[in-house]
Amino acid sequence: MAVKYAINPDRNKPWNDMPLFPIDKENYHNLEIYEALVESKAALARLQGRSATLSNQGVLISTISLQEAKASSAIENIFTTDDELYKAYSETDQKPIFGPPKEVLRYREALWQGHAYMKGKKEFDQGYLDLVYQTIKEANDSIRSPFSQIVIRQGGSELNTGQVIYTPPRGKGVLENQLSNLLEFLNDDQKYPVDPLMKMVMGHFQFEAIHPYRDGNGRTGRIFNIHYLTHIGLLDFPILFLSKFIIQNKDEYYGCLAGVSQRGDWKKWILYMLKAVELTSNDTYNKINEILSVKDEILEELQKNSSIRRPELLVEIIFTQPYTKVKHLTDKKAFAENTARNYLNELCDLQVLEKRTIEGHHYYLNLELYRILSN
Structure with missing residues (x-):
């Protein structure tokens, strides 16, 4: 069956005619996707139910969000060791922090700044996106200039390294129009009656394809994912560790992104992201149980001996x-x-x-x- 989705055949040309939402149901309306959706939502619901029983969710929130920050930064080739990161995080006397640990801690700060911003808000808006981006990058700017010549190049050290693999849209009013459509799609469930988890999956592709900022789009988009899940009530707090799955399957992540823009292959992208939600929900659920179990054992030992x-x-x-x-x-x-x-x-x-x-x-x-x- 032909896919009704306008692709981006010329990687060197800005994708200004990227299709706006909604996309045709033909791109995602199939049994395999809906079976994966059921599994993902079940895992997410189990995680939500377990985390809701914690007497002090701050313990889990602090530790899990730090690992999410570390993994998400690693996707962008910002690496730090656990020792460096935890040492930097443990400092309470405001000593200057430099290098990769500082970048990772900025991501964590953006995670919490964005979460606080959305409390009491009914909808996501441009102010939310700017806040997350600006916190990550320690910047004051907003959407990149219409004249910005940003392209995405092949990384690594192989023969194709440095070649352009994607050119995001640009031009006067183009990004604003595309972002407005994305935010409306995510905010308006009556106009766009799509399952919320599917909206998150689709919206993540759209945000990365728009690539609205001069840098930090990957990290901003991954934080956006988590906040969307908390905003719609699938999670109480931003504790889903999606970046762990992505860093472990990084080539597939970028391959699935390219598959949508170059071949209109929404199915592989959706299945990839739903699997990420399912497995990381299970992983986080298990971490909660391990943390609580060892806490209880240590407390019992201290009380006795x-x-x-x-x-x-x-x-x-x-x-x-x-x-x-x-x-x-x-x-x-x-x-x-x-x-x-x-x-x-x-x-x-x-x-x-x-x-x-x-x-x-x-x-x-x-x-x-x-x-x-x-x-």
């Missing part, structure tokens, strides 16, 4: 992030400085924490939390 007072509070703090400092306990006015230091050292003796000295500063690594997040 330690002299620590208020062990519940201490365990809560050491599970907020992988690296803990004495200052984290004293800043929360939970413990006096000497008491905090003694308790953290006692946890080292129990092999719950591992003390590390970095540049003369003492950090306490939560070994089990670190292991769970690194898998």
Whole structure:
């Protein structure tokens, strides 16, 4: 059956006539896609149900969002180690942070800035997109200039490296019109009665194809995905770790994007993204269970075999992030400085924490939390 979708045959020409939403149902109305949609929504619902039972969702939110930031940045070839990232995140005294850890932490900040922006909002708007982009890039600009000569080139070190593989649209009013259509599609369920998870999948392609900003479009688009799911109520908090799947299947991700623009192959793109939602929902669900299980075991051990007072509070703090400092306990006015230091050292003796000295500063690594997040 012929696909009713106008493709972009010339990779060197701006795709100004990219089809607006809605796309013809023929592009996605088939049994395989709807079966995958059912599986994805079931996994997402299970994750939502499990996370809703947490007494302190902030613990999970802090740790999972940090890993999402790390993976999403890695897709854009911004790499940092877990140790570098967690050390930077653990700093509470506003020391300057440089290099890849700073970029990753900006992504995490954008994740939370965007989430806060959408609270009480009925619809996504240009202000939301600009906020996320500007936070990621530490920028003040908005949609790129009509004269911007941005092209997407083949990466890597093979024979085709550097060749143009896609040219996003440009020109006076072009991006504004396409973004307006995208936002209307996502916001207006009466005019566009498409399943919300399908809307997220389709909308992600459209945003990346529009490529509205001079840089940071991939990261902005992936944050947009998560916030869309929270906005429509499929998740309470932005804890879906989609970037892990994408970084593990990076070539397929870009191949499926190109498949839509060059061949009109919406099916492969939709199936890829639905599989990403299903598997990362399951992965995050399992991480929640592991974190809660080890927290309970550690708390039980402290209650039975330690002299620590208020062990519940201490365990809560050491599970907020992988690296803990004495200052984290004293800043929360939970413990006096000497008491905090003694308790953290006692946890080292129990092999719950591992003390590390970095540049003369003492950090306490939560070994089990670190292991769970690194898998």
